[in-house]
Amino acid sequence: MRRVPADAWVALVLLVACGFFLNDLLATEGTGAYVKTTTLPTALVVVLALLALILLGGSLLRPAARPADALAxxxxxxxxxxxxxxxxxxxxxxxxxxxxxxxxxxxxxxxxxxxxxxxxxxxxxxxxxxxxxxxxxxxxxxxxxxxxxxxxxxx
Amino acid sequence: MDVLLAGFDQVANVTALAMIVVGLTIGIVIGAIPGLNVPLAVAIALPITFNLNPIAGLGMLVGIYKGGTYGGSLSAILINVPGTPAAAATALDGAELTRQGKSGKALKMSLYASIIGEFISDLALIAFAIPMALFALRIGPPEIFSLGIFALTLVGVLSQGNMIKGLIAGAMGLFLSTFGVDPLTGDFRLTFGVRKMAGGWAFIALVIGVFAVAEVLSVLERRLGQRPLAGTVRLSDPDHSLTRNDWRRCLPVIARSSLIGVFIGAVPGLGAAVSAYLNYGITRNLSREPERFGKGALEGVAAAESGNNAVTGATFVPLLTLGIPGDVITAIMLGAFIVHGLIPGPVLFEQQGDFIAAFFIMMVLATFLHLVIARAGMAAFIQTTRVPNSVLFPIVITLSVTGVFVSTNSFFDIYVMLGFGVLGYLMKKFGFPVAPLLIGFILGPLVEVGLRQSMIMSRGGLDIFVTRPISAVFLFLAVATIAVVAWREFRSKKTGP
CATH class of the missing domain: 1.20.960 (Mitochondrial Import Receptor Subunit Tom20; Chain A)
Structure with missing residues (x-):
């Protein structure tokens, strides 16, 4: 079985963190005209989650080479x-x-x-x-x- | 001419000259020490200036500002720990040059680029103070938002071969800036019931954490005795001297970065760090050999350093003409002006012509003295590289803890610093650039306030960002940057390493 690349683990941790923050933001009642208190942070969490998904997909499809100077x-x-x-x-x-x-x-x-x-x-x-x-x-x-x-x- | 002569009289006295020299020396030392920052030094020196004449007092603060903005590059180059946020872009290539045994070259270019940037900024302040302030007045919330988005997309360019990781780091920085009290409504968000989170993450804790503490941990993970950077440096060695070819490559970069830095300095709220990153990104993007950047390109040092120091004169444009501070340091200095009965604004130019002339002369003089002091002391600064890691890094972490406590007077923020240190260490370990995190954090409030004010102005319509020409240009550049970088990455992956 192929080993899961490090980037995929990072992406998964990011997705879990995004879920946690999104949960908190959705529970917060935002105020403000046109753009609410929680609008930008919520949008950013969504953007982060999308980027994490791209990273996850990319790392599974094309795993990055291990850096030559990495410790092992x-x-x-x-x-x-x-x-x-x-x-x-x-x-x-x-x-x-x-x-x-x-x-x-x-x-x-x-x-x-x-x-x-x-x-x-x-x-x-x-x-x-x-x-x-x-x-x-x-x-x-x-x-x-x-x-x-x-x-x-x-x- | 009479005004100029009167101004010269105010500057040409022992106290004023001595205060500029003291300010520059303190600034370079404070800037070079990771964990201490320029706003902190300016704030602490502020009460000292109250007992001096206005030009001597402001000369000291300007000295700290100029010296500190440059001083950050010393530790960035020598130990890969930026002394100031603005020097983080310098570390990308400066530290690499040190690893290649060319630290003298990087240090010299950093100094000369800083001085040229400062000098151009001083000239711009003198020549274009009023016209530039009038242009800066046209930069409204939509333009601020679009400029912030443009700067953030350039962060992707900084991410060394992986745009997605760079964008994640940038978005993370933006997200971290939204914790705490909403700047417009005063509502709490993402505080999780913790009272100390009301003010959000302390900027100083984040900066020191992701740069200083993360570096300490990264070095520790590798070999104990291993020095990541060079030890002995002889400035006279050929490897440490700037060649005609170096100058040929760097002078156009310095000229361009200085002019961009002047513009950024004149726009309130952006500051030296934004200028350094923006100029680094632009220079890398425009380079015929972008792959050299991050691997010891001298142009990278020149762009970042001329860019960040070119801000130092221009930030006084909105301050002197409109009373709007260009950045946090000039905001602190505004206090010194007011204490001396000098209320910045158009009236200051009409009623205090002597002072304005003296201030302009003092700015140029401080730049000249900066060159003399920094060049004369360079050999001494280089000796710091001889301190072994086992001695240096425990001191760095002690300084970091001390610096955060002195800035915030909060133990909570020291824990936050450590947390960000672990985050920065993990980011480095998994190949995420940390600089975009910082730039996202710096730009966060500007972008958010710009967005929300724009939406109020347009009554909820997004078209305001494309119907205003300056904003539209910034957004076009942002989209173009993403397209160019994505295409480059796609091509390099297709063709292979």
């Missing part, structure tokens, strides 16, 4: 794990910002992010984790007069 196998799996870890780490960083403040959260985040990117030199990692948050804090709070998040836990 174990390399791809490791890459995706790194990306997933980075997304989770960044989410944790954003979550920690209001609780631990800008300096502490950024420093810890930078240590982890450096390690994820393969920086194995402890002096470099610690220097970046200290210098970057302090420099940014000073730049924004002292020079630009914009406050960065302070810690709810430590005041």
């Amino acid at each position: 196998g174990a390399e791809l799996r490791t890459g995706l794990i790194r990306v997933g870890t980075m997304i989770a780490w960044t989410t944790a960083f954003i979550f920690a910002l209001p609780w631990f403040g800008y300096l502490a959260s950024s420093a810890v985040f930078l240590v982890g992010a450096n390690v994820l990117y393969g920086n194995r030199r402890p002096v470099s990692v610690i220097a970046i984790a200290v210098i970057v948050p302090v420099a940014l804090l000073l730049f924004f709070e002292k020079f630009m007069i914009v406050l960065l998040p302070s810690s709810r836990l430590f005041g």
Whole structure:
């Protein structure tokens, strides 16, 4: 059995998303003269769905060649794990910002992010984790007069 | 002549010159840092200018504007992360040139194209301020709508061999711009009961997400130690020098893009990003070798950079003559004018001739100083490429988070940025261009308001878009663009790679 091309999966996800948004838009009562609040977004969802159908048809009829530099196998799996870890780490960083403040959260985040990117030199990692948050804090709070998040836990 | 001399007196003082230099330096640095943007820097610098004389204060803001619009190209070329939305088109070929070991060439062309674009824009401001503003007045809602549609169809041209994916990305950008409060009726739509969605997606979160965060994730997916772009660059090396042939190819592009940029700048609401994409698309479409674009065509850098910087002078045309800001940056600057008791409009030309002359001289002077500072500092900027990915990209993501927080003061928008980062990463992974998403998002409000106001004007009739000549021309160009690109794709698929 032939494998479903990646573009076909993307088109299917798009069609499902279009269905979801269309459902919400049809349930919203639009107001306005001649063109209502929901007219343009609804038209755009329909256009997107049509384009997704064209993409689906095209990808099934004439599958695109796999890019020469595309990752595959174990390399791809490791890459995706790194990306997933980075997304989770960044989410944790954003979550920690209001609780631990800008300096502490950024420093810890930078240590982890450096390690994820393969920086194995402890002096470099610690220097970046200290210098970057302090420099940014000073730049924004002292020079630009914009406050960065302070810690709810430590005041 | 007396007015000119009086104007020259206002500019030729240490404070004014120093403020222009400070503004340019801050602008280039802010523009080059992904996550920080020019409107943010202008807004934050605004209170500083209140204590200065009008020309010195405005000189600083103009410096940030000009420097920042150019500065975005540095990171776009060197690390493939556009510092500003307007530089995203520059990254398409600029980063590719860096990968080929020709970053110096791209950086030099980016600077010279920017300066020529700026200079032409300054001259246009001086020579055609009033006539151009009168023409811009004729651009009504139908023309805005048609111009938006034309710009969006050009997005398809930008989609590198797959028009459908480019159009999907553009339509997605337009769709994303419709979330939140309806700009005309104030009704909520697509908010899903989330209060923080009332204002729609934050522009800065989307820009930083799909460009900076997506790039960080894409680089991470590949090899950790691998540098996607070149490291050491010697500007004096032959590979980094601009040849006579480079100039022969690029000068006509710069001239055309600058003139188009001047026109776009004079039309309120369009701005540098639209100009950059439009000029890139036009240049690629008109090229005899369109297949070179996206693979390191120097003309692509020249078109995008002259196009976006050519906006910087022209945006002051509607501002000075009509009091209508040409873009978000001049909108912020309007505050500086008013604080200094200068109310833009025809009366300003009648009653404050000295100031107008000084402003024009200051614009030209800022362009000259821009060339000097950016060229002298170029070698220093290039050194940033020596920073390893493992050091640079964690800093980029920290800057991105910081930049969004500083702009919006909202943790929700940082999550939104991360979400758009994942979306941008997936789009790249599956071969969808991200630039059309951004251009669709920028044009969304213009297109929607243009459409709805036009329908009110015509009492529901669609003929208004074809009976008005300027609108009809834009729509014809849009249809022609789709036809040409579809035909090219059809032929290339038929003949094979």
